[in-house]
Amino acid sequence: MKTGLTTHVLDLTNGIPAKNVKVELIKIHGPNEEKEFVATAFTNEDGRIDSGLLPDIQAGEFELLFHIGTYFLMVGTTVSNPIFFNIIPVRFSLSTDKSHFHVPLLISPWGYQTYRGS
Template sequence: MNGLTTHILDLTHGCPAPGVRIELFQINSGQLEKITETRTNEDGRVAEPILSSANIETGEYELLFHIGTYFEEKEAGTTEPPFLGKVAVRFGIAEPQEHYHVPLLISPWGYQVYRGS
């Protein structure tokens, strides 16, 4: 599978993170241009690639994960405003023919991201 995909794992509850809103932006000349928006499914994944192999281009992108709302709905004891309301992950795509997978591991107080397979 080529294109851009992601999944989110909730480390606080030890499960996938369903229903998290995700926005994708392309960065052109320092400006964010929104490309699309989606939500994670029950498995914490997106049902379809966020960018298909036909639409992916070389360049800089940003995924914006709205985790504050997710943890508020889970009644995870977060503060108002939440410590991490949104997590922005900027990354570059150098080889558009490859598969880019950007997993996010989250808690109300921290996160980890990496390029998956």
């Protein structure tokens, strides 16, 4: 059974897993929303980050920053100038009632979708 926080990025434009996407994890603190950098990782050949972001679940509010503009440039996908969706922030809250949370992201240069995965 997996534990911690994982993610999976799928490139809908090219129909492939999005490999080498930089993903940063930020923890949000308090009413002033102070941001604390937690980790950076890159998706693997399958577009996944299965460890390294948050190995042990902590309660709180977090944000994943997906650097998809750089990814689309690397794979040669035509993008606008400036890139319309360069960095996608996904903000969510975790509780300690589960030991694993999965946040997938489906991407194109013009849109994205996310959900709470399993």
